[in-house]
Amino acid sequence: MSRHQYIRNLDYGDAVDEYEGYSEEEDELSPEDRALMNQGTADVQAALGVEVSKVTVAQIEEALWHYYYDVDKSVAYLISKFVNPRPKATKSAVQPPNADTAGPKTAAAQPKKKGTASTDAATTGMEGLKINDAPLPKSRNLDVLSELEKSKPKKSASFVVVGHVDAGKSTMMGRLLFDLKVVDQRTVEKLQREARTEGKGSFGLAWVLDQRPEERSRGITMDIATRRFETEHTAFTILDAPGHAEYIYNMIAGASQADFAILVIDASVDAFESGLKGQTKEHSLLIRSMGVSRIIVAINKLDTVAWSQERFSEIKDQMAGFLSTANFQHKNMAFVPVSGLNGDNLVQRSSDLAASWYTGPTLVEELENSEPSARALAKPLRMTVFEVYRTMQSPVTVSGRIEAGSVQMGDALLVQPSGQKAYVKSILANEAAVDWAVAGQNVVLHLSHIDPIHVRDGDIICDPAKPVPKADTFKLKALAFDILMPMPVEVHRGRLNQAGKIEAIPALLDKATGAVVKKNPKIIKPGMVARIVVKLESQVPLEAGQRVVLRSGGQTVAAGLLE
Numbered sequence: 001m002s003r004h005q006y007i008r009n010l011d012y013g014d015a016v017d018e019y020e021g022y023s024e025e026e027d028e029l030s031p032e033d034r035a036l037m038n039q040g041t042a043d044v045q046a047a048l049g050v051e052v053s054k055v056t057v058a059q060i061e062e063a064l065w066h067y068y069y070d071v072d073k074s075v076a077y078l079i080s081k082f083v084n085p086r087p088k089a090t091k092s093a094v095q096p097p098n099a100d101t102a103g104p105k106t107a108a109a110q111p112k113k114k115g116t117a118s119t120d121a122a123t124t125g126m127e128g129l130k131i132n133d134a135p136l137p138k139s140r141n142l143d144v145l146s147e148l149e150k151s152k153p154k155k156s157a158s159f160v161v162v163g164h165v166d167a168g169k170s171t172m173m174g175r176l177l178f179d180l181k182v183v184d185q186r187t188v189e190k191l192q193r194e195a196r197t198e199g200k201g202s203f204g205l206a207w208v209l210d211q212r213p214e215e216r217s218r219g220i221t222m223d224i225a226t227r228r229f230e231t232e233h234t235a236f237t238i239l240d241a242p243g244h245a246e247y248i249y250n251m252i253a254g255a256s257q258a259d260f261a262i263l264v265i266d267a268s269v270d271a272f273e274s275g276l277k278g279q280t281k282e283h284s285l286l287i288r289s290m291g292v293s294r295i296i297v298a299i300n301k302l303d304t305v306a307w308s309q310e311r312f313s314e315i316k317d318q319m320a321g322f323l324s325t326a327n328f329q330h331k332n333m334a335f336v337p338v339s340g341l342n343g344d345n346l347v348q349r350s351s352d353l354a355a356s357w358y359t360g361p362t363l364v365e366e367l368e369n370s371e372p373s374a375r376a377l378a379k380p381l382r383m384t385v386f387e388v389y390r391t392m393q394s395p396v397t398v399s400g401r402i403e404a405g406s407v408q409m410g411d412a413l414l415v416q417p418s419g420q421k422a423y424v425k426s427i428l429a430n431e432a433a434v435d436w437a438v439a440g441q442n443v444v445l446h447l448s449h450i451d452p453i454h455v456r457d458g459d460i461i462c463d464p465a466k467p468v469p470k471a472d473t474f475k476l477k478a479l480a481f482d483i484l485m486p487m488p489v490e491v492h493r494g495r496l497n498q499a500g501k502i503e504a505i506p507a508l509l510d511k512a513t514g515a516v517v518k519k520n521p522k523i524i525k526p527g528m529v530a531r532i533v534v535k536l537e538s539q540v541p542l543e544a545g546q547r548v549v550l551r552s553g554g555q556t557v558a559a560g561l562l563e
């Protein structure tokens with residue numbers, strides 16, 4: 001049964017009216033939803049293991065309701081909220097991540113408590129259930145570009161953290177957040193204690209980002225973890241990607257939202273060499289194909305080789321050579337020697353005497369030196385939906401990054417591929433309610449006048465006057481990672497995954513100029529660039545300029561730009 005079933009079956013106006021008259025005794029859920037809720041509660045309790053005593057059944061039900069019975073998301077939320085709560089906001093310049101994306105508000109989870117008839121609908125979130133009978137949100141018809149010009153907001157940038165499995169990506173980001181005081185000492189010590197208890201002593205810092213029980217028990221990242229921090233000049237969003245080959249589709253989703261990348265390399269004996277054959281290479285090629293041009297290479301775990309400058313230089317030289325063949329320009333590469341575990345050269349320069357040979361920028365300084373990609377401010381609105389969930393403000397709340405254009409309160413939007421209209425009730429950017437937001441910002445939109453069944457992770461929200469078209473066939477200018485020929489493939493664009501096939505290869509192209517070298521080649525070898533035609537099993541929102549990755553048999557076979 002669909003996770004949206006309860007919402008879909010409701011006539012929202014009636015639901016609110018009926019709500020007034022329900023008695024205490026009635027079960028607030030339909031039998032199907034009660035079954036889903038009971039099963040979900042049991043699954044969440046099992047996943048929480050020994051931590052289950054810290055969470056009540058009501059809190060579990062709230063989380064399940066909010067996340068449409070998604071057990072993983074509910075567990076991640078409950079852990080961050082009740083098992084390892086974040087510290088209260090400090091006066092530090094560094095801001096905590098967006099609270100609205102972090103999970104259900106208590107009141108939001110109450111809409112089905114039919115017995116509490118006297119409760120104010122606005123405080124229960126019931127108001128949010130009226131989908132088609134509420135008045136349309138009012139627009140102030142702002143000229144967003146001139147508002148932007150006037151407000152001169154802090155620069156915002158997103159970066160994806162990639163690299164071979166176990167290179168130390170999550171540990172480094174956990175440590176960075178700790179050193180920037182986004183995460184406090186008590187929380188880190190607690191995570192370290194818990195990690196030790198579970199025989200994962202070295203993963204305490206990584207658990208700041210890896211919050212799912214399965215991630216913790218396996219010691220690997222499985223999905224993108226998003227956290228936010230601010231420096232003096234920039235509001236950054238971290239997209240911590242999984243290194244494990246099995247979860248590469250989540251890494252692709254992260255890379256598609258990034259302005260630049262941190263590539264983490266394990267410098268310890270033999271680890272760099274095996275990583276280069278594995279995800280180091282694949283991730284570098286992928287992020288470049290996804291349009292990321294600035295790369296900061298964090299050469300990590302230098303504590304394990306006594307801060308050998310020779311090892312750093314050896315890795316730096318090999319990586320610079322490899323990255324330039326992957327089409328990164330030397331001026332867009334930076335190399336920082338670090339120990340993510342100890343915090344050397346992340347926020348503060350290393351105090352280890354053995355590391356004194358390095359006098360260059362720290363990792364954070366290199367982040368500050370990175371220019372976000374040019375924003376397509378004047379283009380029509382395009383926003384890829386990262387996640388859909390319920391909040392007190394709206395049963396259809398979406399988070400994601402505005403890739404092009406702008407959005408303001410009261411705007412009418414079109415959701416593709418469902419083709420349904422929605423309106424913007426309110427907007428959150430950098431945790432604060434705002435009247436408008438522009439390309440490059442990660443935002444939360446509270447939508448009205450749309451049923452949640454019509455909005456999915458990976459959808460595109462666009463301007464109804466200039467909608468993104470839907471298609472099931474597209475032409476791609478693709479870099480081959482493997483041999484290409486007419487064959488079945490999986491197509492990845494942001495969060496969207498679709499089965500399809502390479503239907504034709506009309507041309508082999510010159511890598512530098514894009515000119516046709518040969519018409520209708522039979523196969524394309526790795527490293528070549530070709531124009532290929534891909535057919536999908538169903539229609540999805542597609543337009544020129546989108547970045548797409550093709551995979552087959554568990555391998556990335558090509559990536560490129562829609563023509």
Ligand SMILES: Nc1nc2c(ncn2[C@@H]2O[C@H](COP(=O)(O)OP(=O)(O)OP(=O)(O)O)[C@@H](O)[C@H]2O)c(=O)[nH]1
Binds near residue numbers: 168171206302
């Ligand atoms: N000695 C040392 N160990 C480190 C350092 N950074 C990470 N580690 C260890 O390396 C292991 C893997 O760290 P993670 O942060 O989980 O690695 P990851 O790259 O995020 O892993 P995946 O996301 O699953 O690919 C853990 O045991 C860490 O404690 C470091 O700078 N020095």
